[in-house]
Amino acid sequence: GLNISSGSHRPNGKFSKDSTKVDSFSRRQKILQHRKSLPIASVERRLIEEVRNNDILIIVGETGSGKTTQLPQFLFNAGFSRDGTIIGVTQPRRVAAVTVAKRVAEECGVEVGQKVGYSIRFEDVTSSSTRIKYMTDGLLLREALLDPYLSRYSVIIVDEAHERTVHTDVLLGLLKNVQIARSKSFNYHLDNESKKAKNGMLVEKEKDPQSISFLKECQGKKFPPLKLIIMSASLDARIFSEYFGGARAVHIQGRQFPVDIFYTYHAEPDYLDAALITIFQIHMEEGPGDILVFLTGQEEIESVERLVKERLQKLPENNRKLVIFPIFSSLPSEQQMRVFAPIQAGFRKVILATNIAETSVTIPGIKYVIDPGFVKARTYDPNKGLESLVVVPISKAQALQRSGRAGREGPGKCFRLYPEFEFEKLEDSTKPEIKRCNLSNVILQLKAMGVDDIIGFDFIDKPSRSAIVKSLEQLYLLGALTDECKLSDPVGCQMARLPLDPVYSKALVLASEFKCLEEMLITVAMLSVESIFYAPREKLEEARTAMKCFSSPEGDHQTLINVYRASDEFLEKRKLGLGQEKIDKILRKWCKENFINSRSLRHARDVHSQIREHVEQMGLRLESCGDDMLQFRRCLAASFFLNAAIKQHEGTYRAFSTGQVVQIHPSSVLFRTKPDCIVFNELVQTNHKYVRNITRIDYLWLTELAPQYYAMQS
Ligand code: ADP
Numbered sequence: 001g002l003n004i005s006s007g008s009h010r011p012n013g014k015f016s017k018d019s020t021k022v023d024s025f026s027r028r029q030k031i032l033q034h035r036k037s038l039p040i041a042s043v044e045r046r047l048i049e050e051v052r053n054n055d056i057l058i059i060v061g062e063t064g065s066g067k068t069t070q071l072p073q074f075l076f077n078a079g080f081s082r083d084g085t086i087i088g089v090t091q092p093r094r095v096a097a098v099t100v101a102k103r104v105a106e107e108c109g110v111e112v113g114q115k116v117g118y119s120i121r122f123e124d125v126t127s128s129s130t131r132i133k134y135m136t137d138g139l140l141l142r143e144a145l146l147d148p149y150l151s152r153y154s155v156i157i158v159d160e161a162h163e164r165t166v167h168t169d170v171l172l173g174l175l176k177n178v179q180i181a182r183s184k185s186f187n188y189h190l191d192n193e194s195k196k197a198k199n200g201m202l203v204e205k206e207k208d209p210q211s212i213s214f215l216k217e218c219q220g221k222k223f224p225p226l227k228l229i230i231m232s233a234s235l236d237a238r239i240f241s242e243y244f245g246g247a248r249a250v251h252i253q254g255r256q257f258p259v260d261i262f263y264t265y266h267a268e269p270d271y272l273d274a275a276l277i278t279i280f281q282i283h284m285e286e287g288p289g290d291i292l293v294f295l296t297g298q299e300e301i302e303s304v305e306r307l308v309k310e311r312l313q314k315l316p317e318n319n320r321k322l323v324i325f326p327i328f329s330s331l332p333s334e335q336q337m338r339v340f341a342p343i344q345a346g347f348r349k350v351i352l353a354t355n356i357a358e359t360s361v362t363i364p365g366i367k368y369v370i371d372p373g374f375v376k377a378r379t380y381d382p383n384k385g386l387e388s389l390v391v392v393p394i395s396k397a398q399a400l401q402r403s404g405r406a407g408r409e410g411p412g413k414c415f416r417l418y419p420e421f422e423f424e425k426l427e428d429s430t431k432p433e434i435k436r437c438n439l440s441n442v443i444l445q446l447k448a449m450g451v452d453d454i455i456g457f458d459f460i461d462k463p464s465r466s467a468i469v470k471s472l473e474q475l476y477l478l479g480a481l482t483d484e485c486k487l488s489d490p491v492g493c494q495m496a497r498l499p500l501d502p503v504y505s506k507a508l509v510l511a512s513e514f515k516c517l518e519e520m521l522i523t524v525a526m527l528s529v530e531s532i533f534y535a536p537r538e539k540l541e542e543a544r545t546a547m548k549c550f551s552s553p554e555g556d557h558q559t560l561i562n563v564y565r566a567s568d569e570f571l572e573k574r575k576l577g578l579g580q581e582k583i584d585k586i587l588r589k590w591c592k593e594n595f596i597n598s599r600s601l602r603h604a605r606d607v608h609s610q611i612r613e614h615v616e617q618m619g620l621r622l623e624s625c626g627d628d629m630l631q632f633r634r635c636l637a638a639s640f641f642l643n644a645a646i647k648q649h650e651g652t653y654r655a656f657s658t659g660q661v662v663q664i665h666p667s668s669v670l671f672r673t674k675p676d677c678i679v680f681n682e683l684v685q686t687n688h689k690y691v692r693n694i695t696r697i698d699y700l701w702l703t704e705l706a707p708q709y710y711a712m713q714s
């Protein structure tokens, strides 16, 4: 009979009363049209040919041309994921992996997690039927720990390679080796099979003396060859091509409309304020079109969001047609998609984004870009061994990318919140992250994969020798490496299994010994999100009073635990029989009353449950120290001893490891008490060097609990 309920069946007017079906049908038509109109659509067949003919291919194409969403589908349709293999696509950013996967799932007409899925740290939305998998570059690196040949993948696309995150760089080196090893294993077996066919016996092939050291058991297994595709938005394909021995590069022609660039006359003392003024100026004076504002992080985004909403209330009713959408990496993933949805006619979107909107995600409808010219970046001083996040000026290349976002669908305007002569002073391009970050995390992972010679590893850009040495030293001091610089067992192996910064991994491993893993789990989860407390300028006093209910005289770590447990207790009492949506709602209300950032708390709760799974699988003992918080603080000292500081005169502190003079950040609960000796987790550099997330410790614990470091010092 006639199957009218099937998704692929075209409902005709007679049968279909279900209006949602017609809607979803017209939506699918729209999507199809949109897909066909993308620049990449016209070169589908050529691209497939190129991939067939080249094991490594570099694809350069303007942002928004359809690389990320379309190419994996082309490959799938051309049969590249045969025999249950997977087409993997890596992204430097979580948000991109999530939003793109959801979009592509929709384009394919499937639920995300089925044929199309994504996997990011702390969130895996894939299944055995997943054939196109979006993930972060860091996640694929972790997969390589368990499956060194990445044997489930037939194609790996390293997307946004121009971003040059430390994970992308390490991944490229690793993939280069995996590809060689896989094609060797393949040829070896082909060889053997043809010889077997000829002679009726198996001939052992000589071992290749140059066989890659870290891929040890390759000879026994047969892997299909791996296709590698490197995608990038910037025009400079040369560096990747050279790195892969002159690999072929193809360019996809994009479309770009002219964008008028405006500069300020003078330097702006407060770029947030300038951004706010510009948003309203555009809103009141310019024609229709959405506004994209580049900010540096969650805190800035949320404060601008608040200010815009406030100011909007003061405008006459008919000028209030502005809708604000924040987008940043720790935004809960179901909220990330909202920015893509169409809004009521006559309204204007204001998108407040971190630099994820620079190249990773393309939001339709943007006509105006506001660019203060800053980005939050990691910096690392290998001599001091200290990494920090600082707000720095963007590069010229970034400024161009940002302004280009205004000209995708028609002519646009970009407002740079700095004078033109400042633009001239910007660096041409951004330094690769590997040159300016702490390497202990990746070194730990490389070691766990059996790569022992870190200095000899084939990096696309070599990190400085001193940075490598410093990180090795740090890992050694944490007990992850042995005297011979090998991964230690069990501590190093356990640390490598946890998807966390080595210092935090160490804290968890230690906490199971100190019998306070429950507390440490909460601490690490809370430390992995930005700003749990929320203190709007106009309600600072109220916020401070609210914070007092949670604050602990011992320090911020215990304060964070108090917040977490209070939210737990609150939910425990109420959530019986409630759905997730209701739970979220009452949690939001609780957060608001207590001046807690509900987005951050939710994220921390998610992270908590994920890490808990990890530590449980590892067999670590999940115990609580109960009221014995001394035990917990001793564990903090034993874990974070590299970040200990002692009080000097006038209330400043001297960090033991670096000799730097630092101050307690005003947001810390210890800001006023200023104990004699502290451990901290974060160094923030503004006009002062501030430390944040601090706990009071006893100086003597350091020599007792970290003799490997402090016995040497004294
Ligand atoms: P590229 O990778 O070349 O920068 P993408 O494949 O990311 O390009 O984007 C192609 C098109 O898909 C863009 O026009 C973008 O606006 C659209 N798009 C991407 N994600 C979504 C989404 N979640 N919702 C609606 N449109 C989207």
Ligand code: MG
Pocket: 064, 067, 068, 069, 159, 359, 360
């Ligand atoms: Mg892309």
